[in-house]
Amino acid sequence: MGCRDVHxxxxxxxxxxxxxxxxxxxxxxxxxxxxxRLYTFNKxxxxxxxxxxxxxxxxxxxxxxDCVIYDPQWYTAVDQLDLRVLQFALPLSMFxxxxxxxxxxxxxxxxxxxxxxxxxxxxxxxxxxAGCHLVAGLLFLLACAICLTPSVWVIFYNxxxxxxxxxxxxxxxxxxxxIASAGGLFFTSVLLFLWYCACKSLPSPFWQxxxxxxxxxxxxxxxxxxxxxxxSAIEIDIPVVTHTS
Numbered sequence: 001m002g003c004r005d006v007h008x009x010x011x012x013x014x015x016x017x018x019x020x021x022x023x024x025x026x027x028x029x030x031x032x033x034x035x036x037r038l039y040t041f042n043k044x045x046x047x048x049x050x051x052x053x054x055x056x057x058x059x060x061x062x063x064x065x066d067c068v069i070y071d072p073q074w075y076t077a078v079d080q081l082d083l084r085v086l087q088f089a090l091p092l093s094m095f096x097x098x099x100x101x102x103x104x105x106x107x108x109x110x111x112x113x114x115x116x117x118x119x120x121x122x123x124x125x126x127x128x129x130a131g132c133h134l135v136a137g138l139l140f141l142l143a144c145a146i147c148l149t150p151s152v153w154v155i156f157y158n159x160x161x162x163x164x165x166x167x168x169x170x171x172x173x174x175x176x177x178x179i180a181s182a183g184g185l186f187f188t189s190v191l192l193f194l195w196y197c198a199c200k201s202l203p204s205p206f207w208q209x210x211x212x213x214x215x216x217x218x219x220x221x222x223x224x225x226x227x228x229x230x231x232s233a234i235e236i237d238i239p240v241v242t243h244t245s
Contacts, residue, residue, distance in 0.1 A: 007199075010133060013191035014104050017140060020184030021097045023177050024147060028090050031056045032172035033083060033154065039168075051172065052080070054087050082157040085150045090178065093147040097185060100139035104192070107132030130196060137192035140185045148182035151175055 031053030038048040048068075051058045059069035078084045107129040154175050161169045 007195055009191050009195040009198075010104065010108050013188045013195070014101065014108065016184050016191065017097060017101050017104065017188040020181045020188060021094060021101065023181035023184065024090060024094050024097065027174045027178040027181065028054060028094070030174045030177070031058050032174045033086070034080070034158065035170045035172050037168045037170070052083065053174070054078075054083055054090070080157070080161075082150060082154045086154070089146050089150045093143045093185075096139050096143040096146065100136040100143065100188075103132045103136040103139070107136065130199065133192045134196050137189040137196070140189035140192065144182045144185035144189065147178055147185065151178040151182065 031051050033054060034052040036050040036052065038050065040047060046062045049060055049062065050069075051060065053074070055072075055075040057069075057071040057074040058067040060066065061068055075087065078087065110129045110132070154171055158169050158171045
C-alpha cells in the first residue's frame with residue numbers, strides 16, 4: 001500500500017492514541033493512586049485501607065467494598081504535592097493527546113478522500129497530510145512527557161512519605177495505568193514519525209510538512225518539457241524578399 005493511500009501505520013497510530021487517551025481518562029477518574037494501610041492491634045476491629053485519588057478519597061474496612069468514609073471534596077484539600085501536580089498534568093496531557101488525535105484524523109481523511117492532484121484555485125486552503133501527522137507526532141510526544149514525568153514521581157514521592165512518617169504508603173494501580181498510557185503515546189508518536197520518514201522521499205510536495213511554494217498543476221507534471229519543445233510552439237515563418245534586376 002502506497003503512501004498516497006491510508007497507510008496501516010497511521011491507522012494503527014490513531015487506534016493506539018485513542019487507547020492511550022482512554023487509559024489516561026481511567027487513571028484520572030480512579031481513586032487508586034495511593035493506599036494508606038492503618039493497622040489495629042485490637043482483635044475485635046479490622047484494618048482500614050485509605051484509597052487516595054486525584055479527586056476523591058475513600059476509606060474501606062478489610063473485607064468490605066463499601067466506603068466507610070467517602071470524601072468527594074478531596075480535590076480541594078489535597079495535601080500531597082505529587083497528586084496536586086497530577087491534577088493539572090494529566091488533564092493537560094489528555095487535551096494535548098486529543099488535539100493530536102484530531103490532527104491525525106484530519107490527515108487520514110485528507111489522504112483517503114482528496115485527489116492526488118490539488119485544485120489550483122484552492123491551493124491556499126489545502127490540508128497538508130504530512131504536516132498534520134508530523135505535528136500530531138510531536139503533540140503525542142509532548143503528551144507522553146507531561147504524563148510520564150509526574151506519574152513516575154509518584155513512586156519516588158511514595159518512598160519519601162514512608163521515610164518521613166511510617167511505611168504505610170504504597171502506590172496503586174492508577175500509577176501503572178498512567179505509565180502504560182504514556183508508553184502508548186510514545187509508541188503512537190514513533191509510528192507517525194516512521195510513516196513520515198518513509199514517505200518524505202516522494203517527489204511530490206504533497207508529502208512535505210510545509211510547502212516551499214503554493215502547489216499547482218505544474219508541480220505534479222511527470223516530465224518537464226525540453227527547451228526545444230517550448231520553442232517549437234512559438235516558431236514564426238519569416239518571409240524572404242529577393243530583388244531581381
